[in-house]
Amino acid sequence: MSSLSTPDTSAALGAANAAADARRSASAAAHTAAVKRRERAAQWHLLFLAVVVLGPLVVYPLVRLVMLSLTGAHGPSVHAYASFFGNPETRGVIGTTLWILFASAGLASLLGVALASILFFKPFPGARLITRFLELFVAFPSFLVAFTLIFLYGSQGSVSIGLQRLFNLQAPPLDFLFGVGGVILAEVVFYAPFVVRPTLASFALLDRRLIEAARSLGASGTMVAFKVILPLAWPGIAAGTILCFLLTLNEFGILLVLGSAHLITLPVAIYSAATVDLDLPTAAAGAVVMLMMSLSLYALYRQVNRRKVKGAGHGR
Structure with missing residues (x-):
């Protein structure tokens, strides 16, 4: 039985294991990258919604309020x-x-x-x-x-x-x-x-x-x-x-x-x-x-x- 375990066989098994580990590492890295891309996309979507919703409902009225308070009959004034x-x-x-x-x-x-x-x-x-x-x-x-x-x-x-x-x-x-x-x-x-x-x-x-x-x-x-x-x-x-x-x-x-x-x-x-x-x-x-x-x-x-x-x- 010991004759079956040759150096060539051991090397082949080692190479196969290394290849499998490399594939798993690549798959994990790809999965992590995909998750990060989804998180970034979700953050951009939230930012877009915040700008679309908060812009006209909150930011614009506040800016108009401040501008109105600084507006006089002949231009900017306090x-x-x-x-x-x-x-x-x-x-x-x-x-x-x-x-x-x-x-x-x-x-x-x-x-x-x-x-x-x-x-x-x-x-x-x-x-x-x-x-x-x-x-x-x-x-x-x-x-x-x-x-x-x-x-x-x-x-x-x-x-x-x-x-x-x-x-x-x-x-x-x-x-x-x-x-x-x-x-x-x-x-x-x-x-x-x-x-x-x-x-x-x-x-x-x-x-x-x-x-x-x-x-x-x-x-x-x-x-x-x-x-x-x-x-x-x-x-x-x-x-x-x-x-x-x-x-x-x-x-x-x-x-x-x-x-x-x-x-x-x-x-x-x-x-x-x-x-x-x-x-x-x-x-x-x-x-x-x-x-x-x-x-x-x-x-x-x-x-x-x-x-x-x-x-x-x-x-x-």
């Missing part, structure tokens, strides 16, 4: 910005906008963190259902919340009428809805769920052993919350809070329903300049200012969210 910032009422409008922004977004953030803490650390029957409802709540348009509050706390709302009949009052006792109080209440109710979801996600990433270790060392519940839980979950809480500020800054539906003639914020002023005064350059200048504020908040949100993801990766 007169629209001078008119916007030179208006004596602009300072009051910006002050009102910031006051409502910080009051609404701040209270909504506190309420969102509190709700997330209860739902995560103190689960009760129905907590999962409430969580799902809060997740669904963010899909509602904001003006529905405003109308709901009118049906409850308006002059003919069920709560107002109930209190009036209960205490035999001559008029409905609740008269706060159409003004700053009503706008802040509606925005807090509507935007608090936007903070709940990222806060719950941050709580889910916590190392429960750290919490148990703090409790075993005698730390009180308040100390555990402020010294362990909140610092560890802060990136998610901060991301939700900044998102809440961003959305509240651009809120218009609630203001349109519950606002009064004396409650003018930046979105309302821009809308009024464009539709009532027909001063499109000044409205465009205000819109550009508001766009810069929104982009600044969005950049901050992205930065915090990036740190959150990086921290979660290091944690694992």
Whole structure:
């Protein structure tokens, strides 16, 4: 049998194996090249779709907005910005906008963190259902919340009428809805769920052993919350809070329903300049200012969210 294994046979087998390996390598290289070509083609298709869709729907309107804000009666000009910032009422409008922004977004953030803490650390029957409802709540348009509050706390709302009949009052006792109080209440109710979801996600990433270790060392519940839980979950809480500020800054539906003639914020002023005064350059200048504020908040949100993801990766 050993006579069958000759040097020529071994060389032939080696050559055949080498040829087979070469074919497999060539096939693998061809497959890899084909996959890369398909990926590049898919990327080009996505880029083409992005240009075709985002170009006319997003980029072109923004470019036109900026150009309109820089257009005067006799060519390029910053007169629209001078008119916007030179208006004596602009300072009051910006002050009102910031006051409502910080009051609404701040209270909504506190309420969102509190709700997330209860739902995560103190689960009760129905907590999962409430969580799902809060997740669904963010899909509602904001003006529905405003109308709901009118049906409850308006002059003919069920709560107002109930209190009036209960205490035999001559008029409905609740008269706060159409003004700053009503706008802040509606925005807090509507935007608090936007903070709940990222806060719950941050709580889910916590190392429960750290919490148990703090409790075993005698730390009180308040100390555990402020010294362990909140610092560890802060990136998610901060991301939700900044998102809440961003959305509240651009809120218009609630203001349109519950606002009064004396409650003018930046979105309302821009809308009024464009539709009532027909001063499109000044409205465009205000819109550009508001766009810069929104982009600044969005950049901050992205930065915090990036740190959150990086921290979660290091944690694992």
